[in-house]
Amino acid sequence: MHNYPKPPFRNGGRVGNGYSASHRAKDINPRLDDTGDVLAIESGVVTDYQSGQAPGDDSPNMVIVRGTDGALTVYAHVDPGVFTGSSVARGDTIGRVDMSGVSSGLHVHLSRLPAGEGTVYDVEEREPTQGVNYTISLNAW
Numbered sequence: 001m002h003n004y005p006k007p008p009f010r011n012g013g014r015v016g017n018g019y020s021a022s023h024r025a026k027d028i029n030p031r032l033d034d035t036g037d038v039l040a041i042e043s044g045v046v047t048d049y050q051s052g053q054a055p056g057d058d059s060p061n062m063v064i065v066r067g068t069d070g071a072l073t074v075y076a077h078v079d080p081g082v083f084t085g086s087s088v089a090r091g092d093t094i095g096r097v098d099m100s101g102v103s104s105g106l107h108v109h110l111s112r113l114p115a116g117e118g119t120v121y122d123v124e125e126r127e128p129t130q131g132v133n134y135t136i137s138l139n140a141w
C-alpha cells in the first residue's frame with residue numbers, strides 16, 4: 001500500500017473520516033493552530049485544478065498531482081495556488097484549505113487514483129469506484 005510520509009498541513013493533522021467502500025479517501029483535519037496552507041505530500045506535476053467553487057456547491061475546489069509512478073494524488077476542499085503543468089516538490093504550498101463544496105468542517109479530502117487522465121472530470125468520475133487506500137504519517141513537518 002502506498003505510504004505518504006507527511007501530512008498536507010504544516011503542523012500535522014488527524015484523520016476525521018477514514019477510507020471505506022463509500023468514501024474512497026481520507027479526510028485530514030488540520031490542528032487548530034495550523035496556518036491552513038496545504039502542502040504537497042509528494043512531488044509531481046499538477047494535471048488539473050478547480051477553483052471558484054463555493055460552500056454548498058456540488059463539487060469542491062481541488063488540486064490534482066501526478067507523481068513519478070503515474071498515480072494521482074487529489075487534494076479536495078483546497079483553494080489552488082498552482083496551475084496545470086506546475087511542478088511541485090514535496091513540502092511546496094499548493095493552496096489553502098477551504099469550505100468549498102460539501103464540507104462540515106475544515107479538512108482536506110485526500111484521495112489516490114491509479115493513473116488516469118488527471119482532469120477534474122476524470123477524478124470525479126473514477127474516484128467513487130477506483131480510489132485506492134493508502135497510509136499516511138501525520139507528524140508535523
Ligand SMILES: [Zn+2]
Pocket residue numbers: 017023025026027109110
Ligand atoms: Zn472526504
